[in-house]
Amino acid sequence: MAFELSPERDRELSEILTRYPTKMAACIPALHLCQDQNGWVNEEIIDFVAKKLELPTSHVKGVVTFYTLFNQHPVGKHQVWVCRTLPCALRGAGDVIAHCEKRLGIKVGETTKDGKVTLKTAECLASCGTAPMIQVDKDYHENLTIKSLDAILDSLMKGQAPAAKVLSAAAPPPAPAPVLTAPFAAPSPLGGSVKPPSDTPPEPVKSKMAGTMMGVGSGAALPVQKPNTIPPVRVPAPPKPGSLPPPNPPPLPARASKPPAPLQVEKKEEEEEKKPEG
């Protein structure tokens, strides 16, 4: 039987088509919609998308086979992606993979016999500051420990989606959290401000993304061998645009060290991007 999108998804596809000057541009979003409905992309879906977007079937097939996230075979009800790339590996991704394999009784790339869970490894999921991490369906689970990993795997093996920390934290208005910016310098009318260096170690800018894992307390003191400790130099508040109220910087000493002599830098010719961007 030919594949058809559900009415809501079909409406969504019509809306997506209005965003682009060509129908082809909707190819990847359309495939995502179909995969959301069906779990994986089969030949019927490829035909459906090709017909809908007036593309050759070969084009759509080419797109499906290029991108990792289009499943070309049926997968389990839930998909678990373990990030295995270097920053996560440095924080124990190898143990995460081994633990998942042991608990689920499958190897990477396989699906449990009851069809509930598919285990895969992923290349860097942009969560290096909160490593190790796994992605379960659409949710990130970061700063994993064996205990939190076990909780996730337990609910997965029962066939339930584990509580998504990030997305569920985003949904209801969270309780007032300690304002991270409290230690910053007097608020400037610019909105942000430059914080003078202090002797206390600075906090990362995001509580949820800050790593407190593997038994390392977040309040750890600076190591004794911290070399070249910078002297507590205070910097003036940033200057303000002309139209704004006059600045009111506290009288502060200039920086202690001699500023580097200005260097003439050769103007580079039309040099284009040399590197795939992150």
Added chain:
Amino acid sequence: MLKQTNYLTKVYGLPQGWKLAAYERELRGYEAAKKVLTTMQPADVVAEAKKANIRGRGGAGFPMGVKWSFMKPHPTKPAYLVINADEGEPGTHKDRTIMEENPHSVIEGCIIGCYAIGAHVAYVYVRDELHLSKARLWEAIEEAKAKGYLGKKPFGKDFAVDVVVHTGAGAYICGEETSLLNSLEGRRGEPRLKPPFPAQSGAFACPTTVNNLETIAAVPTAFIMGCEEFSKLSSIHHLNDGGVRLFGVNGHVKKPGVYECCVGLTLRELIFDLGGGILGDKGLHSVIPGGSSTPVLRADDLVDAPDPKSPVHEWHGKSVLDVPLGVDTFRNLGTMLGTCCATVMAEGTDPVACFHNLMQFYRHESCGQCTPCREGSGWLLRIADKLMEGTCTMEELNDLHDIANNIMGNTICAFGEGTAMPALGYLKKYRKEFEAYVRGDKKGKDAKLALEPLS
């Protein structure tokens, strides 16, 4: 020089900090866009943007204002602004925080960017895995539209601007700008030959500017402050590397995370002051300064720049850890600044295991279009596998150099260099360790990357 700021990050962690209300209250949201659209001409916006000295935050470090100035109005074709948020470089985790915690800075940056280059649509290309980021961006777009900041007449100005979130489907290569454009058009994400450059023929064969997400998010701050003042916040402003940016640190540090600081921070400050030092108070082994494609630096590396004209001459003979993190400074250290998110390795980490891990990444992510990269990345991994298995010979170890050198410069896009450079970096700096594997003094099964078992 360590100067922490919070121009972007003030709303991070606040309750509902990603909402328009918080952005307007804490960071004077949309004032810059209003000022630009109601009082400035597009040409002046570009001229002003050049003064901010914002170097592209995606890895190549191309000056943003200069890139905008390449855009010339076309008689028949529309122009497009495309924002690259396909963050996937191993070790890079900064763009995701902006999208999740301060999405309105991206939208405001897009409004200013569109106006400057004459585009009416901005596409934000987000990698598909980042579902929360996409949701937050869409929410921000809706909020901005409801307020009349986006749409047919933003701030009453007759200049329509729309922002659309587009998603990929899990391909690292789509972070390369021409590949991203192919993916946006609904094709396989294979890089295009340049020229034509995107400014002449980009998305849908129309003039296009591709900016990194962090680059565009920095624009409102620069315009509200005055671009020249923004640039001067940097301590290497004289090297045309200005403003503030996000610095990430991950790996074997006590407090991994993202920190906003003035440009000019050194690696030592990033690792020991912001990152809290090395786990277990161990010594520093090596650091990858800005994503896995940037060659590794050893902890004992010294700056070798006897030429007074070199931007890093000032630090000649000093440790590389004391050089300010800048695009030109790090290029002169034989590595690159990349995305400015450092991966730190503590003493005892096995460099050959790191090399093996990274080669797996590049083998997996090569798009397969150019033979040197498609085959070369596989050969590099095969030899790395043999090293770990203990079956690699000295000839094969030497072949690694040949293979890497033959990928360099022989591919359409820079992924080839991105594979070969870190490979050559590891080979050059850790030859002894590689030889120990060939001789059998070290075994792959003993190689550990994590300092201690996960508890």
